[in-house]
Amino acid sequence: MPTEVLAVDDREKVRTLTFHRPEAANAFNEALYLALAGALETAATDDEVSVVLLTGAGKSFSSGTDLNEMAAIAQAHAAGESSANTGKGFGTLLDVLIAFPKPLLAAVNGSGVGLGLTMLAHCDLVLIAEHARLLAPFTSMGVAPEAASSYLLPLRMGHQQAALALYASRWFTADQAVASGLALRTCPAETLLETTHELAREIASKPLASLLATKRLVSDAHRDRILRARQREDAAFAELLRGPGMDDSVLGQLPGSR
DSSP: OOOOOEEEEEEEEEEEEEEEGGGGTTOOOOHHHHHHHHHHHHHTTTOOOOOOEEEESTEEOOBBHHHHHHHHHHHHHTTTTSSTTTHHHHHHHHHHHHHHHHHEEEOSSSSSHHHHGGGGSSEEEEEEETTOOOOOOOOHTTOOOOOHHHHHHHHHHOOHHHHHHHHHHHOOOOHHHHHSSSSSSSOGGGGGGHHHHHHHEEEEHHEEEEEEEHHHHHHHTTTHHHHHHHHHHHHHHHHHSSSSSSHHHHHHOOOTOO
16 A cells, blocks of 8 residues: 555556655655565565566655664663664564565665665666665764675675775765676666666566566575574674764764765
8 A cells, every 4th residue: 555655556567666755865764664564565465466666756766764763763762762663664674675575676766875775685676877876874874784785785796896885885876886786777867767667567477476486596595694694784783883972973964865
């Protein structure tokens, strides 16, 4: 079902899920985390959906986690004013992304920061607007990589390019994303979504049982390593958060991310 933060469109066995917080550069708050997780779970069991396509509304793909809400959740936890499930949206979404059984495409319509980058490594095919840029901001924030990106980015991009992205927290272009293997091709912004949909429609025309079997075979080869990478990242993230001065580092705004 469509929500205020996520638009849903079905066409020719392709379900397009559009992050819809353009006023916040499509940053992921709890509502968007849970809406996307729920929409993916629904699509996974809908026999009328063969392929899912992710994109963003407005000028950005996603600026990653909503840092303002993250600060509010941290304060609520510290004050004992939150439930046990508060702040669980990120993990819930990652569980669903890793287990998603159907082909998953992304049309990266603008800047992707943090999760707006790392979720691309969970997608099977990525097309990116010519002007788009991507950023893994974790070392700039004093934290560790997320979403199994410490494993998936070297796998997708090669060690050198992934190391540059993860260690230097340096923006890279759409052309660099394609050259590294993170994206399939660039497209003019005005044709990106339709071009990606045409590719999704081609895939969706194949027998669903065959698509499910193929996705399972491709995914199962890496699933255990992805899960172990998440565990290592979570442990490193928690250790770094206990370090001195971390509140100011993590909750500071990232220059150029919006």
